[in-house]
Amino acid sequence: MNKIINPQKNEWSELLKRPSQTIEAIETAVTSVFDDIKRNGDDGIKRYTSIFDGAELNEMYVSDKEFLDAEKEISSELKEAISLAKRNIEKFHSAQKTNKVVVETTEGVACWQEKRPIQKVGLYIPGGTAPLFSSVLMLAIPAQIAGCNEIILATPPNKKGEINPAIIYTAQLCGVTKILKVGGIQAIAGLTFGTETIPQVYKIFGPGNQYVTAAKQLATKYGVAIDMPAGPSELLVVADETANASFVASDLLSQAEHGVDSQVILVSTSLAKLKEVEKEIESQIQNLSRKKIAIQAIENSKLIFIETKEVALELINEYGPEHFIICTNENDYYIDGVQNAGSVFIGDYTPESAGDYASGTNHTLPTNGYSKAYSGVNLDSFLKAISFQKISEKGIQNIGSAIELMAEAEGLDAHKNAVTLRLNSLKK
Structure with missing residues (x-):
């Protein structure tokens, strides 16, 4: 990892840049696919699925037989784990329901607000190097609680045109209407325009790589809403001399293994702890099954020493991390002072993995500094607030x-x- 000692504020902008390809190259590719699918519908979807995923699609949707087969392939232990996570996520998101707000602003003037579900939503679930069935829980559960009528899930198939059984099982458990065997730019384009087979949706949710993120942003030009720009995963940990170096290193690596374009950052007010964490990373990375991916992500990542907590907090808010872990002797200082973060994890026994899977909070979060203006996915993401008045x-x-x-x-x-x-x- 790149080690930086007491960077000056005029260096922060360059220091905190995310790893990414040039926007121009990405937008050109995305626009080309969108234009093609707008013209050619299903034929374009199948062609790009063949090109990008190496799969020849006979049927675009998961069949009833595939649903039954998926349930048989999932171990009882994994089913129990998914059920536990489902209960916690349901509990947290159900608690976000709000009552109708009624106010008489002036005598004889009644104003009120009621929420209605977004009728048709598309959920994008990455399925490339890691089939993220946990993202199904994070998106389908609040969509179901909100009362969305049509919940379409899109995820890339393997070369045989198959979907990971854990994704299928979880989707069925959470009330997904249909599972579309399509991923990448072509999935977002299909949900944006609608095709002979794919229904057009009103809002698209879900994480993805830089191409998926760019495709979602392009979808907004055609009248389709999105949850947020959610690209490659990122994590920032702040640690002082009291932090457990082994825990910190494990958290950094847990995000680094997501993809080669992930970024992890350690901000520490202890130079000794920073060096200790660096050694732990070198040791732990050797045992990872996704070692090659993690090593490439670590090359994009940084160890930053800052002398004071005041400056450390300022730098953290400037970065606006997707995930923010606090492991210090003064946790409340950072809790009270953080302004820009997607989700915050506090203390030695709160790994970011808990939020990814089973604590109950949502793991679909703003990346690339968008936490300065966007919230992570929550129940309100699937609802619209309609105002009423009677005079x-x-x-x-x-x-x-x-x-x-x-x-x-x-x-x-x-x-x-x-x-x-x-x-x-x-x-x-």
Whole structure:
């Protein structure tokens, strides 16, 4: 890992850059696929699935037989683990339900807000180097709690055109309507435009690589909403001299193994601890099954020594990590001071892996600094807030003259007249 000692603030912008390909190269590829699929529908979907995934699709959706076979292939132990995670995720997201908000702003003027589910949603589940069935839980459960009518899941097939059985099993358990054997740019394009086989959705959710992230952002130009820009995984750990170096190294490596474009950062106010963690990383990485991926990700990653907690916190907020782990003797300082983070993990016994799987919080989070403006996926992500108002005769008399004056000042005579007619009718 790259080691940086007391970087100056004017160096932070360069220091905190994420590893990524040039935007121009990505956008060109994504736009080309979108244009093709908009014109050619299913034929384009199948062609790109053959090119990118090496799979020839006869059927685009998982069949009833595949659902049954998947359930048989999952061990009882894994089923129990998935059920535990499901219960915790349901509990946390169900608690996010809110009641109707009703306010009488002025006598006779009633305003209220009610939430309605997004009717058709698309869930993207990465399935390349790691089939993320945990992401099915994170997306399908809140969609089901919210009451979404149609939940379409898209995930890339293997070369035989098969979907990982854990993804199929979890999707069925969580109320997914259909499972589409399509991934990458072509999946996002299919959900954006709709094809002969794929329904168009109103909002697309889910993590993915840089191409999937760019495709989701392009989808917004065609009237489809997205949860957030969620690209390659990232983690920042802040640690002082009291931190457990072995734990810290394991957390850094847990994110590094996601993909070669992942990034992990250690910010430490202890130079000795920073060096200790570095040695632990070198030791632990040797035993990883995804060692090659982790090594490449570690090359994009950094060990940063900062002398004071005040400057450390400032740097952390500037970075805006997707995942933020706090392992210090002054955890409350960082808890109270953090402004930009997707999800925060506190103390020696709160690994980031807990949030990825079973603690109950959602692991679909903003990356690339977007935590400065975006929240992670939550129940409200699958809902729309609709405002209502009802005004009585007394109410329009109370606010009518103010409306007339404001409309007249903006030069909107019809707006004024809509009120004036009503007020005059009450004078008769």
